[in-house]
Amino acid sequence: MNSSGGNTRGIRRGLTRRAMARVAAGGGGTLALALSAACGGARAGEQGKKGATTVAASGTISVGLWGSAFSDQVDGKVIAAFHNRQDKVKVDVLKYQGNTFTALTTLIAGGTPPDTGLVDGYYVRSLIKQSGAIDLTARIQRDGIKKDDYVEAWFDEFLYKGKYYNFPNMRGGNAAMFYNKNLIEKMGAKLPKEGWTMDEWLQIAQTTTRDIKGLGPNQGGFDPGTATFGTERPGLWWPFLWVNGAELVDLDKNVCTLDSAAAVSSLQFVQDLVHKHKVARNAFQGVPGGADLFIQGRLATWWNWFTDIPRLRQEIKDFEWDVVVTPVGSTRKQTGLYKGNGQTIPTGSKNPDAAWEYMKFLGSYDSMLIYGMEGRFIPGLKKANQDPQYVKSGLPPRNMSVFADPRIKTLPLMPEYAQIESEIWNPNLNKIWNNEATPKEVASEIARLTNDVIRNREKY
Numbered sequence: 141m142n143s144s145g146g147n148t149r150g151i152r153r154g155l156t157r158r159a160m161a162r163v164a165a166g167g168g169g170t171l172a173l174a175l176s177a178a179c180g181g182a183r184a185g186e187q188g189k190k191g192a193t194t195v196a197a198s199g200t201i202s203v204g205l206w207g208s209a210f211s212d213q214v215d216g217k218v219i220a221a222f223h224n225r226q227d228k229v230k231v232d233v234l235k236y237q238g239n240t241f242t243a244l245t246t247l248i249a250g251g252t253p254p255d256t257g258l259v260d261g262y263y264v265r266s267l268i269k270q271s272g273a274i275d276l277t278a279r280i281q282r283d284g285i286k287k288d289d290y291v292e293a294w295f296d297e298f299l300y301k302g303k304y305y306n307f308p309n310m311r312g313g314n315a316a317m318f319y320n321k322n323l324i325e326k327m328g329a330k331l332p333k334e335g336w337t338m339d340e341w342l343q344i345a346q347t348t349t350r351d352i353k354g355l356g357p358n359q360g361g362f363d364p365g366t367a368t369f370g371t372e373r374p375g376l377w378w379p380f381l382w383v384n385g386a387e388l389v390d391l392d393k394n395v396c397t398l399d400s401a402a403a404v405s406s407l408q409f410v411q412d413l414v415h416k417h418k419v420a421r422n423a424f425q426g427v428p429g430g431a432d433l434f435i436q437g438r439l440a441t442w443w444n445w446f447t448d449i450p451r452l453r454q455e456i457k458d459f460e461w462d463v464v465v466t467p468v469g470s471t472r473k474q475t476g477l478y479k480g481n482g483q484t485i486p487t488g489s490k491n492p493d494a495a496w497e498y499m500k501f502l503g504s505y506d507s508m509l510i511y512g513m514e515g516r517f518i519p520g521l522k523k524a525n526q527d528p529q530y531v532k533s534g535l536p537p538r539n540m541s542v543f544a545d546p547r548i549k550t551l552p553l554m555p556e557y558a559q560i561e562s563e564i565w566n567p568n569l570n571k572i573w574n575n576e577a578t579p580k581e582v583a584s585e586i587a588r589l590t591n592d593v594i595r596n597r598e599k600y
Contacts (some may be wrong), residue, residue: 164307196264197493198228203483204247204257205233206240210451214516222501222512229494241267241558244486248272253486256495259473261480262551262558264305269555273305273484279496280307285503294520297480297550299600306482307503313446315376315477316542317341317466322459323368323440324348328524332441332464335474338383338409341441341467345419347371348440358419370419371441372430373573379477381406382549383469389552389590394597396590399583406469407572415575426586434461446543449515453535456564463537465545478548480520518543556593564589 142548205215212235219231233533234254236243241263247253259267267273285307287295298306317332324331329347332340349357352366378388386402389395397403413420431448433439435455443466452461466476484501485492501507512530521523531540551557568586570578 149582158544177420193225195226195228195494195497197491197497199491199494200230200232200497201255201491201494202232202234203495203498204244204254204486205235206237206258207235208451210454211447211516214450214511214514217514218502218507218510221506222498225501225506226497229497231498245270245272248488250484251488255485255489255491256499257486258481258484259306260485261482262553262561264298264482264484265300265553265555266558267484268300268305272487274489274492275305276307276485277302277304277498282302283500285500289522290503290520291477291522291525291544293548293550294480297553298482298484306484312549313480314543314545315379315445315466315479316463318434318442318444318452318461318463318537320434320437320440320459320461325430327338327440329440332467334465336464336467338380338467338469341371342413342417342419344441345413346417347442350554351417362418364421368438368440369421371413372433372439372443373420373422374416374443376445376477377407377410377473377569378444378551379549380410380469381468382475382477383466383471383473385469385471389554389594391552391554391599394591394594394599395429396587396594398590399587402470404579407569407583411572411575411579414573424579446518447516449537453515456536461536463539465542465543465547474545476545476548478550481519554594555596556597559573560590560593564593 198476203219207215215233219233222229222231236247240258241260244253244257244259245267247257259273281444298304319332321331324344324347327348327350329344330340332344347370349366349370350368351363353361353363355362357364357367381388381398381403382488384402384406386406387397388398388403390397414422430439430442430444431451434442437459465474466472483502485495485499489495503521504526505521508517508524509527509530511517511524512519512524512527513533515535519527519530524530525544533540564586568582568589569583572579
């Protein structure tokens with residue numbers, strides 16, 4: 141992808157220097173904005189010929205995205221396939237980083253939004269309530285788009301008060317436990333499999349956590365700087381409560397339930413991974429992330445999204461890896477996590493008709509098969525989701541069906557989620573992760589503060 145050349149006029153019309161300065165100075169941390177023309181010769185996975193598809197709009201549109209160099213390659217292939225299918229609509233990329241939700245809402249407030257912008261699934265209802273996204277229901281009905289053709293729960297994640305603000309949730313995905321098969325077998329632990337338990341996860345982690353001298357974490361002289369760890373503290377912590385029957389919020393009663401006995405014991409388990417058993421590091425600040433440790437062969441198990449697969453495929457050369465479902469807890473039932481990111485048409489889009497044409501392509505078989513085969517996102521279109529090219533590609537991970545497992549839950553879909561997460565849950569949970577307080581102490585405070593926010597919230 142070319143960061144300086146190409147046709148960037150569609151973005152430059154909206155992004156004045158003053159507007160970019162406002163975004164760079166916006167709340168939620170430093171925001172770096174990079175403009176790039178999404179071309180660059182990425183042709184793998186394309187189908188059809190240029191001009192083969194008739195579109196009802198024209199012009200250059202800006203597409204707001206985030207990601208890494210690895211995901212940029214995949215997005216580039218999809219954009220190139222769209223350009224190859226028609227010649228009326230050109231796509232430029234506006235890549236926002238840092239606090240991506242703040243970046244997008246700041247651009248909208250400044251009157252310079254992208255024509256279509258990626259939004260994290262658990263923030264979209266906050267965006268809608270701020271009048272930041274356009275209702276797409278009439279367009280979906282007009283163009284004969286059928287929900288039955290898609291995974292229903294994924295299609296409906298951006299449904300709010302009976303209206304759709306996204307089509308489709310093309311960047312959906314489940315999380316799963318990635319594992320280093322060679323490392324686990326070498327250390328004499330049992331490989332994880334369907335139906336494995338939280339205790340078995342701990343056993344694997346305890347068996348595989350060793351430093352370069354072979355010392356375990358509770359032995360004198362253990363050097364964490366040279367260690368291979370059994371696991372990583374899950375930043376995506378919600379399912380490790382669900383498997384024990386705990387909930388985050390009771391949406392019917394507008395009550396936070398993170399202070400329940402099941403929730404407290406689950407949070408205690410995660411805290412103990414780091415501070416009692418010492419089989420995980422309290423990562424995320426100043427240390428290599430889980431992807432880096434896993435690629436280096438220094439992490440036996442790692443719970444994460446589907447979306448890191450392109451990088452893992454490119455960089456892991458010397459060990460075999462695969463994925464397995466989330467371990468079960470006291471309920472003895474499998475419960476995974478689904479969350480999506482989807483393109484919306486922000487309020488103030490300069491070319492919503494052309495943006496819609498691109499969004500329809502993102503929901504197509506061609507686009508979704510590219511994302512699935514490249515290991516970037518799980519296709520929400522059933523035809524692509526079940527295509528042997530995707531399901532049985534021969535590339536790792538082999539247990540690809542895990543990512544389409546229907547035994548999943550979503551996060552509380554409420555406009556207040558963004559505020560609760562950033563202002564209440566994250567800062568207070570850090571006290572647990574950093575061993576500054578007990579889960580019971582923290583959970584009680586979290587519930588009290590959350591209830592103050594949601595007690596009188598609107599139900600829908």
